[in-house]
Amino acid sequence: MRILIVNPNTTASMTKKVGEAARAAASATTEILAANPVAGPESIEGYYDEAFSVPGLIGEMQLRPDMDAYIIACFDDTGLEAARCMTDAPVIGIGEAAFHMASMLAHRFGVVTTLQRSIPAIENNLVKYGLASRCSKVRAADVAVLDLEGRNEVALGKITDRIVESLEQDGAEAIVLGCAGMADLARSLSDKFNVPVLDGVACAVKLAEALAGMGLKTSKQRAYAAPISKRYS
Amino acid sequence: MRILIVNPNTTASMTKKVGEAARAAASATTEILAANPVAGPESIEGYYDEAFSVPGLIGEMQLRPDMDAYIIACFDDTGLEAARCMTDAPVIGIGEAAFHMASMLAHRFGVVTTLQRSIPAIENNLVKYGLASRCSKVRAADVAVLDLEGRNEVALGKITDRIVESLEQDGAEAIVLGCAGMADLARSLSDKFNVPVLDGVACAVKLAEALAGMGLKTSKQRAYAAPISKRYS
Amino acid sequence: MRILIVNPNTTASMTKKVGEAARAAASATTEILAANPVAGPESIEGYYDEAFSVPGLIGEMQLRPDMDAYIIACFDDTGLEAARCMTDAPVIGIGEAAFHMASMLAHRFGVVTTLQRSIPAIENNLVKYGLASRCSKVRAADVAVLDLEGRNEVALGKITDRIVESLEQDGAEAIVLGCAGMADLARSLSDKFNVPVLDGVACAVKLAEALAGMGLKTSKQRAYAAPISKRYS
């Protein structure tokens, strides 16, 4: 099975990290390809960056049309619906992947993301997916996406503080890490707090393998119907 | 006051029609500028087209940064959040404009849009805006956007049929026309059915004038904070 | 265009203030008439006062049946549905006006009202309008309506404190002032906090002008159907 994971921003070091996290989660027989657009925002922190990364994201998918599944490696599931329109293979966002998985391990999960400005898009996604009632609260660590590249004790401390608040004040029973750049923290934080801490990249790889492994396809009825034209002037 | 209304698709005849509808609704002292991107989808029928029209839409706005307000003239409010990030002037989508206005004239409104495939994006918007409980049902007339250019009795008949169903079966008390290309039908359909029939273009013009007239700005806290960079490599 | 704004309580100084706020917001060609009932509660602080002010409110409207639109200048939108039944002109409540407007400027808005006892009616309205998910929290400043008549630094300080909490603790991105008596504070508070601060009186004037300007009428289907008799023994 071959899965393309697209980091929709242009930061290659992040693509590399995401690819490694995906490979660590994948089955032995799964080949993971990781890519990012050559043009567009270097990190996605809010709706504006999101909008400008979608054409590049779709472009990367169109370069590799024969994949068994696709993953969008940005926690706000950038361009998810558009991507689903251009293929009948499953397309999974790392945000939704983590939300669905956490819902099967806990009554309520908390989300710890990067910046305050990223919270509304996550809240809107939770409402769209139906899972808002399963989320205790989305908290921001006040850490920029690119600050998560490389080892950063200050950032880790802030994330840890938000997890404590989520468990103690909000009634969270599991934690979803709200940024692709936090993928490498899940295991150690899970050990530290003794609750499930979910990284969306690993969740998405497993879900993509699962759906493709069952031979299930993205529905082409209504929402994700193929566009009349896939190329624009 | 100067308002830019952007038709996010590339069909100039539709831009012209939308511009005329906007001018018909505008106050005497308001100058309406109408524009469309030079590249991108020629009509927007679903999530894929939507994604590819946003950069062009934003580009048109960036060419005219000194407007008092902006309007996005596609009923699924294409790129609304991204557009709000790049300006502190009010930005109004024609879909939300019609939903909010209809909510002040009726307990429940029905929506009549073009194609089945356009329904999910509208439903998701209603949920995101909070107004899903105010909408009786979104119905599709099975008429493509571009079929609404020029006088088209078959299309009109289908739209009329959906309005009848909406009023008689769904309990709608007002009708929202779910496509910028239907702007010229609102008055005659309102007369025919003796209920409010709302065109989003006129509603958006009035709301843009209202917000700008009060000196109100798009909030720059959290959701619509200015992007760190407005230009990408 | 002529708009009647009814203050449903009997305090003439408040009617005067509300009328001035309305005139300040209105277009040059709009004539604002401001009225209040001669009998009934002198301020509306809860459901009981609300109920006793409705007949007087309707009475004021019936004295001026030829208006282009009507505004109800109490933040809990006293008697809104009943008022809509007696006219086909648009009728706007200042609460709903501010909620709808704020929804187009921010992902979430906070409400700062007068007394704790006024919160439930506002919460119920938000649920009824569908906009509860757009409101971060309704907070009370513990200031009575009539304490807002005249310059009152203590009251202003309490309102300011609630705004700070709303922005910092609740994630509000805009603030709605929850009392007609706060109309004169919106501009300065908006400047102070650099977020949109909305006064319902101005919002309602603009929305009334907008709806009437488009020739839109209150639906007479179902909810707001004309009563069989408009006069009772």
Place this chain on the structure above:
Amino acid sequence: MRILIVNPNTTASMTKKVGEAARAAASATTEILAANPVAGPESIEGYYDEAFSVPGLIGEMQLRPDMDAYIIACFDDTGLEAARCMTDAPVIGIGEAAFHMASMLAHRFGVVTTLQRSIPAIENNLVKYGLASRCSKVRAADVAVLDLEGRNEVALGKITDRIVESLEQDGAEAIVLGCAGMADLARSLSDKFNVPVLDGVACAVKLAEALAGMGLKTSKQRAYAAPISKRYS
């Protein structure tokens, strides 16, 4: 125990019928007083009539301030919140009474009311009470309230048709009769359809006896706090 049941319209024959239904439901030791205002609408069919009946309704309650509980005998629970503000005895609306009771006998209940125009107020109440998800659908029999005075086979036929639709098409498992004037039909319709058919008058009497019997009072915190003045100029 003494309970006052107020029919908020002025039709004495309906008050008599409601009083009889209440007495039939009451315990042997409960004294039922039935009253109606001397002025106001002769039937309540929509929001306008509702508003004009509240002062008379409150007036009837104020004439008998020493009751153990109060019942409002109009299915849209006219003036319920206002009535709760003026007493610390329990106050029950016949609509809410039936909804709560039906929720303990069935997963979903259907409502059959009089006119289409009465549906929105009932729908809004269901949302306000939280019980909208428990109601399969509100259907109207197209029978006016006063048509239910006296034996009326045509009206009964229409009500029966709506019950059939409710059970067969909507998935209702119990039926709530949506008008005080249908109180005498519950038993025979329950026998006919072999499902619970609930009359709000009986439900409200039982709930009023229950709450008062436990010594429970209407909360005076926030929503139903006593008004500063109970008499207006």
Place this chain on the structure above:
Amino acid sequence: MRILIVNPNTTASMTKKVGEAARAAASATTEILAANPVAGPESIEGYYDEAFSVPGLIGEMQLRPDMDAYIIACFDDTGLEAARCMTDAPVIGIGEAAFHMASMLAHRFGVVTTLQRSIPAIENNLVKYGLASRCSKVRAADVAVLDLEGRNEVALGKITDRIVESLEQDGAEAIVLGCAGMADLARSLSDKFNVPVLDGVACAVKLAEALAGMGLKTSKQRAYAAPISKRYS
């Protein structure tokens, strides 16, 4: 009238206390029978205990098939739907009873229960019943069920603290005590805080008397249809 109240755990002292609370609430003509299973968990603190108590609970009901109504005396309404399938008499859970009653006395009620681990089941019930929007928050006193047997000042202090938080921080206007073992505290806490404090046992007795007194039965359509077999190998 004869009502069986089943304590689904095996602690006889708690059954005795619950029976006494039920008798104190019942009418003079009502006979209360109290029972508990001979096998199963000795207290119910979470989903696991709940599951193992249901067969014993049903067994106790089957031993007394001729009751006019049944009450389940565990605050998470253990086995409520299953119990309704085996009888057409009304079956009331003490949790739902208190929620419905509190909804008629206050705009919002708070719940104070025993342990953190008991909160999710209560939250899920509130969502299922539709009443989540009526509950301000469920708080846990960190007191085990069996710690409530006998006079326990420490436990009482913790419960009192949670009530204070509920009223002051959450906006609760009434308090629901979230455990059958707290039945004897309602009156004194109500006096202490001057708000309605509801015990589910008394509420359930009153509702059971009310429903049975009206001759209303559990619906046998769909959800609570009689099982094909009531005895299993």
Place this chain on the structure above:
Amino acid sequence: MRILIVNPNTTASMTKKVGEAARAAASATTEILAANPVAGPESIEGYYDEAFSVPGLIGEMQLRPDMDAYIIACFDDTGLEAARCMTDAPVIGIGEAAFHMASMLAHRFGVVTTLQRSIPAIENNLVKYGLASRCSKVRAADVAVLDLEGRNEVALGKITDRIVESLEQDGAEAIVLGCAGMADLARSLSDKFNVPVLDGVACAVKLAEALAGMGLKTSKQRAYAAPISKRYS
């Protein structure tokens, strides 16, 4: 990896069929064990049967405490929360599995289950999981669970009819088969209708492999905390 799939009813032929479906979905390195209780209902059609199957279901799990994950093979996710309390391995219900998977392939999915009486439990689960807004409608084929054993053209015809209604009338874009006994129909129905048709058994196997493969555990905070005692007198 070893996964135990428990059919909570006592029909061994169904257990065999479910086990085969699970093995067909599982990875080569996964060992599937299938079991059913020796005592309890022979099929689960409603809440009563559900309650009596849980102790046997838990008992089967306790006999094999060393599994990597557990699956509950009844579409109403019988005993799911209780099962999660007794292990820290992931526990997946086939209903939730199919709902979550369908949510990543389609905007809205329809459910086709066996009997009308099974609909309410499915509806309540959808609300509890948060996914009610993602489901267009739950329809019943009026086919008993055990009628699905062996080839049954009449049953297949009824299921097919409900799928047609779901796609054409309800706006479903994918179909979830609402009974473990329909596991063998998914592939052929998916081919027939050219939309995703999901069988919960396969979905649950894939999700169990995914969660266990990532080393994720059921949270032991709050909802699924280990019971104080796992054995009862």
